[in-house]
Amino acid sequence: MDGNNVDSTGGCPVMHGGNTELGNPVTKWWPRALNLDILHQHGARTNPMDPDYNHREAVKGLDYEAVKNDVKAAMIDSQDWWPADWGHYGGLMIRLAWHSAGSYRMGDGRGGAGSGNIRFAPLNSWPDNASLDKARRLLWPVKKKYGNALSWADLIILAGNMAYESMGLKTFGFGFGREDIWGSETDVNWGAENEWLAPSENRYADLDEPNTMYNPLAAVHMGLIYVNPEGVNGNPDPARTALHVRETFARMAMNDEETAALTCGGHTVGKAHGGGDHAHIGAEPEGCPVHTQGFGWANPGHKGKATNAFTSGIEGAWTKHPTQWDMGYFDYLFGYEWELTKSPAGANQWKPINMPDDEMPVDATDPSARRMPMMTDADMAMKVDPIYNEICQKFRADPEYFADTFGRAWFKLTHRDMGPKANYYGPDVPAEDLIWQDPIPAGATDYDMDAVKAKIASSGLSAAEMIATAWDSARTFRGSDKRGGANGARIRLAPQKDWVANEPERLAKVLGILEPIASETGASLADVIVLAGVVGLEQSIKAAGHSVTVPFAPGRGDATEAHTDAESFDVLEPLACGFRNWQKERYAVAPEELMLDKAQLLGLTAAEMTVLIGGMRVLGVNHGNTKHGVFTDRESQLTNDFFVNLTDMAYKWEPLDDGTYEIRDRATDTTKWTATSADLVFGSNSILRAYAEVYAQDDNGEKFVRDFVAAWTKVMNADRFDLVA
Structure with missing residues (x-):
């Protein structure tokens, strides 16, 4: 053996941790390097489907009614390895759908249910998503049966709809058409914290002013969907919690009435789980050992009883009949006074004062026993906050209005990130055009x-x-x-x-x-x-x-x-546009990072971003007609001059005090051009420089034009869902 290559691990031929540690070698060693992975995260290499697979066409062939019936049947097919509360999985499936959709935030449009992203880290292992891996395992037989045409993204939301329908609510509608992704999303900023449920102060300029939460975040803690159910930072105070509920839901595009409807309607069925000391709960799916096969949060005290399940640590049902859509939530919330207490697992929750035993819900496993119901701090906010209280009283007085308002809000929650109705398929797509779908009348095609x-x-x-x-x-x-x-x-x-x-x-x-x-x-x-x-x-x-x-x-x-x-x-509203070399003001984030974020939202690859930037610069379309990055003497002609001159060592690059740069002729030391970092990154980043060199070559002038036109057309047609087969 070569003494210079001795491996103290016993001769293992691979680098230990090299395939399992988070981060890639570039960002590990050079953390300020521009990471282009987000532009290629869901490319053809990660997709196991055949190259000619067309999900929209496949969806059209689904037997929609058969799928719906099979999902409904699964609701009451209780399994010994994770038995259903009261013999009905409705509450669990609603929570799965809710938490899949609930990661959406309006600030950047990321998150949400549209891609089945809850299957992957980090969402599959968020503390707030504890035991939702069980729900997906319960749905696997349905997914397996219908195969490619039924995406996980569709099935997860459909399960929530069918849960409500099987418990008595007529839902507003449902649209098939979501297409799955095949790996973790690296483009979503879930927050800067390095620990789950870190104190909320990390997310706000001022915790007492909920609207100071840093954009584009919408949840109050790392690893939660909305607010802390025990109160702000776990400290019960319903009035204060109400302010954070309002801001969080607003960042999901919900108004006060929709927020109240979703809170009350979501808690009209099902229960929370925290029935004992669960200090030995196992690791989340991404952290559990290989032999558990991604089956996370092992529960040694479960013993095959629904009552013993553990998720949030809060324990109890919200209503007397947790498998029925009724007005029981309001009967409890407004029919009793409530006092602060602790769950068996030690979580803060609220219990009714002087509730008779026969008014309590029965045990989730043993129908001969009654259990104390509960409310979370967010539920109490519906009673304490005057605006939410008034809305709830309106719901309480008119059950049909409540059901309709909830149905519409639920539909919005679960479909918001699907875009226009052109992306919806199936017999249950509502005929009504909804303002949040950004409706557009059909345009003419027969003009000259x-x-x-x-x-x-x-x-x-x-x-x-x-x-x-x-x-x-x-x-x-x-x-x-x-x-x-x-x-x-x-x-x-x-x-x-x-x-x-x-x-x-x-x-x-x-x-x-x-x-x-x-x-x-x-x-x-x-x-x-x-x-x-x-x-x-x-x-x-x-x-x-x-x-x-x-x-x-x-x-x-x-x-x-x-x-x-x-x-x-x-x-x-664009706060920056790297493609037109502009930003509204200086930000902590570098211009090239803002450009990368926008390129990802536009669906561009790194090569497409590169060719568009080079072309836009020489076309002279910078915001305000600035000359930064216009590396050409032939402005307004679509040439590859940007790349030719960027890669020409006849020039040198000097930073200026205002954050811009001068490009100076080495021979004369005169200024030839000026630039921003969004220009020079195409010469400094090794990957982007490789693309720039392709377009700078003498034999690629026409290729540059062709590629620019293709990328331009892609952006112009990005919202033309009617053009997709």
Whole structure:
């Protein structure tokens, strides 16, 4: 054996921990390195489906009624290894669906139920998701039976719907169509804490001001979906908890009435589990030993009894009949006074004062025994907070109104991140258009596109004005929750028309010219905006000496103010746009990191991001017409000059005090160009430089144009769900 290669571990041929430790070697050794993994996390290499598999087509072939019936049957098929409370898994399945959907936050559209992400770390192992691995195991026979066409993402939400229906609630509807991912999401900022349930102060500028929670977070602790059920930082105070409930649900796009309906309706059925000293509960799925096969939170005291299950440590049901949809929650909450107590596991909870034994719910395992019900601090908030109390009294007086309000809020909770109705399939899709679905009327396709292009070309608009406007219209798209984009032409409506990022004066000028063209030709303004970008690009391509056609798909519609929840669109406002080399102000996060985040939301790969940045710079479409990164003497022509000059060692790069950079000629020491870090990262990051070098090569001038056009078209069509088979 070579003495220089002695392995003290006994000659094992692999690096110990190298395949199991968190982080990759680059970020481990160079933590400030730009990590591009988020742009490739759900690529073809991770997807086990056949290359020609089309989930939308597969979903259409499902026997929807058979699936629904099988899920309902599973509700009452109690298993010895995890028996159902009162013989019905409804409460567990509702919690699975709720917690799958409840990770959604409006700030960046990430989280939510749309991808089946609860199957993977970290969500599958959050403390708040304890024992939801059991729910998914119970559903496995249904998933196995229906195979590829029934995604886990759909099945999890369907299980919640069927649970409610089997317990007496007529749900508002259901849409199939969610497509699973195949690994952990590395693009979601769940918080900076390194421990579960770390004190809430870590997430707020001021804990007494819930709206100071750091964006885009929505939950009060690392590892929770919403608020701490025991109170703020575990300290019971329903009035204070109410303020955090309001803020948390608002960050999930819920108003006060929806919040109250979800809280009360969610706790109308099922129970919480914390029936004893559970100090020896096993590790979560990601931390448990291999022989447990991902079956986490081993419970030595369970002994095959539903009563002994442990999840939150809070113990008890909220109603007298926990497997029935009724008004029992309100009967308990408002029919009794409540006092603070402890669960058998030591958690803070509330119990009714002087409740007769015969009014208590029966034991989850033994129907001959009665058990004390409970309320959490969040439940008590519904009683103590005057706004929530008034809403609850309205519900209490009108059970039908409560059921309808809850059904709609539940539908919104479980479908919010699916985007427009074009992504919904199945017989239970509601016919009603809901404002939070961002509805858009159908657009025309039978107009004379060449005539429209001719009018645009002779309008007097510059290529840069047309390209910038088309980009600004399309860049709002978020693949996270499928909102935004060019379809609908909402760039002409409040609040988008006034965003600083959209240069309102320039935008008004361009729209003032394009709107009459749309009116005269029968095309939607949304189409004309994108088509103007096409005209501008084709002019710039021709000026550079190339002949490449820019694809265009007609059919966008124009939304109206009545179709638009202006307040909910505030979260889409760009605070930075690396593609136009702008940010509203200086942030703690570097410009290149903001650019990377936006590229991921647009669904771009690292190569697509690279080619778009290089092209946008030479086209001269920087915000405010700044010259940072415009590494060319042929501005407005679509050339690869950005990459040619970035990689040319005839220049050197010097930082300036304002955070920008000078590119200086080595021979004369004169300033040639200026740049931001969002420009220079394409030369400093080894991966991005490799892409930049491809586009800088002498033989790739036309490839650069083709690739730019393909990436541009991808962004313009990102919200065209009608184009997907």
